[in-house]
Amino acid sequence: MNEEQIEKPATVDDDDIIIEIINMHKWFGDFHVLKDINLIVRKQERIVICGPSGSGKSTLIRCINRLEEHQRGRIIVDNIELIDNIKNIEKIRTEVGMVFQHFNLFPHLTIVENLALGPIWVRKVPKKEAEETAMYFLEKVHIAEQAQKYPGQLSGGQQQRVAIARSLCMHPKVMLFDEPTSALDPEMIKEVLDVMIDLAREGMTMIVVSHEMGFAKSVAHKVLFMDYGQIVEENAPEEFFENPQHERTKLFLSQILH
Amino acid sequence: MSKAYSEKTEETIKPPLTSVGVIGWIKANLLNSWFNSLLTVATLYLLLKIIPAFIRWAFVDSLWMSTGAECHQAGGACWSIIPANLRFILFGFFPYDLQWRPLVAMILLVGLLFYSQNRNHWKKSLAYLWIFGLFIMGLLMKGGLFGLTSVESAQWGGLPLTLILSVFGLTAAYPLGVVLALGRQSKMPAIKTICVIYIELIRGVPLISLLFMSSVVFPLFLPEGITVNKIVRAQAAIILFTAAYIAEVVRGGLQGMSRGQYEAAESLGLNYYQTMRLVILPQALKIVIPPTVSILISAFKDTSLVVIIALYDLLKTTQSVLSDPEWMGFSSEAYLFIALIYFVCCFAMSNYSRRLERELDTGH
Numbered sequence: 196m197n198e199e200q201i202e203k204p205a206t207v208d209d210d211d212i213i214i215e216i217i218n219m220h221k222w223f224g225d226f227h228v229l230k231d232i233n234l235i236v237r238k239q240e241r242i243v244i245c246g247p248s249g250s251g252k253s254t255l256i257r258c259i260n261r262l263e264e265h266q267r268g269r270i271i272v273d274n275i276e277l278i279d280n281i282k283n284i285e286k287i288r289t290e291v292g293m294v295f296q297h298f299n300l301f302p303h304l305t306i307v308e309n310l311a312l313g314p315i316w317v318r319k320v321p322k323k324e325a326e327e328t329a330m331y332f333l334e335k336v337h338i339a340e341q342a343q344k345y346p347g348q349l350s351g352g353q354q355q356r357v358a359i360a361r362s363l364c365m366h367p368k369v370m371l372f373d374e375p376t377s378a379l380d381p382e383m384i385k386e387v388l389d390v391m392i393d394l395a396r397e398g399m400t401m402i403v404v405s406h407e408m409g410f411a412k413s414v415a416h417k418v419l420f421m422d423y424g425q426i427v428e429e430n431a432p433e434e435f436f437e438n439p440q441h442e443r444t445k446l447f448l449s450q451i452l453h
Numbered sequence: 454m455s456k457a458y459s460e461k462t463e464e465t466i467k468p469p470l471t472s473v474g475v476i477g478w479i480k481a482n483l484l485n486s487w488f489n490s491l492l493t494v495a496t497l498y499l500l501l502k503i504i505p506a507f508i509r510w511a512f513v514d515s516l517w518m519s520t521g522a523e524c525h526q527a528g529g530a531c532w533s534i535i536p537a538n539l540r541f542i543l544f545g546f547f548p549y550d551l552q553w554r555p556l557v558a559m560i561l562l563v564g565l566l567f568y569s570q571n572r573n574h575w576k577k578s579l580a581y582l583w584i585f586g587l588f589i590m591g592l593l594m595k596g597g598l599f600g601l602t603s604v605e606s607a608q609w610g611g612l613p614l615t616l617i618l619s620v621f622g623l624t625a626a627y628p629l630g631v632v633l634a635l636g637r638q639s640k641m642p643a644i645k646t647i648c649v650i651y652i653e654l655i656r657g658v659p660l661i662s663l664l665f666m667s668s669v670v671f672p673l674f675l676p677e678g679i680t681v682n683k684i685v686r687a688q689a690a691i692i693l694f695t696a697a698y699i700a701e702v703v704r705g706g707l708q709g710m711s712r713g714q715y716e717a718a719e720s721l722g723l724n725y726y727q728t729m730r731l732v733i734l735p736q737a738l739k740i741v742i743p744p745t746v747s748i749l750i751s752a753f754k755d756t757s758l759v760v761i762i763a764l765y766d767l768l769k770t771t772q773s774v775l776s777d778p779e780w781m782g783f784s785s786e787a788y789l790f791i792a793l794i795y796f797v798c799c800f801a802m803s804n805y806s807r808r809l810e811r812e813l814d815t816g817h
């Protein structure tokens with residue numbers, strides 16, 4: 196694991212807020228999944244969210260690009276409030292990239308077509324330019340030689356790197372990652388994490404649901420611990436891992452760190 | 454190291470002669486149990502009984518170019534019924550001197566269909582080509598322009614009518630079916646309800662009754678003086694009927710799509726139509742190619758039901774020939790010929806669908 200520290204900007208002012216979540220609640224039917232979530236994310240900030248299964252981590256980041264709808268409170272992304280206005284939602288989705296646990300590449304399109312799809316249809320970029328951008332990002336994730344293949348012909352790690360590149364092609368302001376490495380075989384985890392570390396180095400704002408503690412330590416400004424739909428603890432990674440405050444955090448950390 | 458290994462595998466002992474080749478295959482597939490052996494023997498016996506008799510009837514004792522009277526004397530197949538009546542079977546009551554026109558129109562249609570098979574030709578220009586082709590076909594069939602004698606559509610018949618009903622029926626029913634399937638999945642309750650009611654109503658009645666309704670009941674509701682062409686009415690019934698079935702098949706394909714595909718498309722900022730058109734439908738429609746083609750094939754054959762509203766499609770023209778005293782009694786030959794035409798069309802469709810499946814396979 197890459198343990199070197201990546202430079203983290205020390206001071207940030209309030210103009211830099213890119214995501215603001217205020218007193219947000221969400222229910223699935225009667226089930227209260229997210230309870231009174233408050234979170235502020237600044238530009239270039241990198242946040243890692245961890246917590247036990249079913250604690251609502253995925254639901255929280257899926258609310259940020261409206262794959263799930265919240266019922267109370269406010270979510271403001273890039274100065275746009277997430278309300279029912281469909282135009283707002285589409286606008287926000289173009290600014291927020293999302294990487295899924297199971298990649299969700301489009302199996303009927305080649306890799307380069309997967310990458311160019313969003314820019315061509317959403318950003319109305321000419322096809323040729325979109326494909327050039329696609330190749331640029333494929334090179335960045337070290338996979339340019341696979342451009343003409345179909346997703347089904349790639350390994351899991353390669354597919355996940357393609358998925359990251361696909362999001363980057365939209366030039367998002369924020370990237371959301373939902374357990375990007377947990378569906379991967381151990382030997383492929385590193386190649387994906389390395390790509391994410393590169394991204395961090397370039398100053399991408401990132402929210403990552405992950406249990407990769409090494410990654411959290413070297414990249415995150417802040418680690419959030421969620422349990423039963425609440426943000427239980429929120430701290431800088433050093434503090435978070437060395438000196439957890441809550442019993443539940445301690446228990447969780449002892450479980451994942453053995 | 455690896456070389457030594459491969460040499461060694463090449464030297465492996467050959468399997469015993471009785472387990473490979475023809476003998477092996479027969480042993481493994483035809484004689485592997487007493488029941489299978491019995492079936493094999495019984496089948497062989499039946500084939501021996503049937504095939505020589507058929508060959509004798511169809512080829513040895515048959516007449517190919519004779520009058521009906523000569524046929525009645527002979528014992529074999531009377532294939533003469535086909536050349537002697539070919540033009541009526543194929544073109545029905547289309548004016549005899551003008552029958553080159555439907556012939557050219559059909560050739561044009563088949564040519565266009567063949568040209569459209571190739572996916573490299575699926576561009577905008579193909580659409581213009583079709584519009585132009587359809588215009589020419591309509592002109593040839595109907596006439597009335599550029600010095601072509603006008604022919605009433607009531608005189609259309611035979612193969613052109615069958616092809617028109619099926620090609621337009623199927624090409625219109627497919628997109629309509631897709632739209633209905635999407636409507637049935639819609640989050641908007643009104644649209645969803647309409648689609649569900651439509652699909653279930655149509656699937657609940659036989660095509661024959663729809664054809665009857667379109668030809669008998671529907672005109673009663675039209676204001677006086679307005680008539681809708683009989684062919685158009687039959688065509689509409691076929692389209693509405695087939696679309697309902699296609700809708701259900703397509704819905705099955707849509708349900709097979711994982712939520713992740715929708716989410717990935719949406720999180721790129723694609724809107725509903727783009728998501729459907731670019732991501733969901735290409736995959737869902739591909740999954741359901743085999744059942745869709747089954748529906749299209751059966752719809753193609755079902756166009757022959759238009760005989761009951763007195764349209765002279767291929768089947769009806771053949772039946773008329775058979776009611777001519779000269780050719781009465783040779784229905785086997787005539788129907789075999791018609792069956793052959795239907796078979797060629799259906800086989801081409803299913804063959805093409807398999808090719809399309811292969812071409813669209815991206816290994817997932």
Ligand SMILES: Nc1ncnc2c1ncn2[C@@H]1O[C@H](COP(=O)(O)OP(=O)(O)OP(=O)(O)O)[C@@H](O)[C@H]1O
Pocket residue numbers: 223226228246247248249250251252253254255
């Ligand atoms: N669409 C849904 N409808 C109903 N309940 C849901 C839905 N999606 C998630 N849940 C429930 O909400 C809770 C939180 O789910 P979520 O996927 O956010 O958990 P998670 O923290 O991401 O867990 P994991 O680590 O297993 O991914 C779970 O109890 C889950 O069963």
Ligand SMILES: [Mg+2]
Pocket residue numbers: 252253254373374
């Ligand atoms: Mg999750």
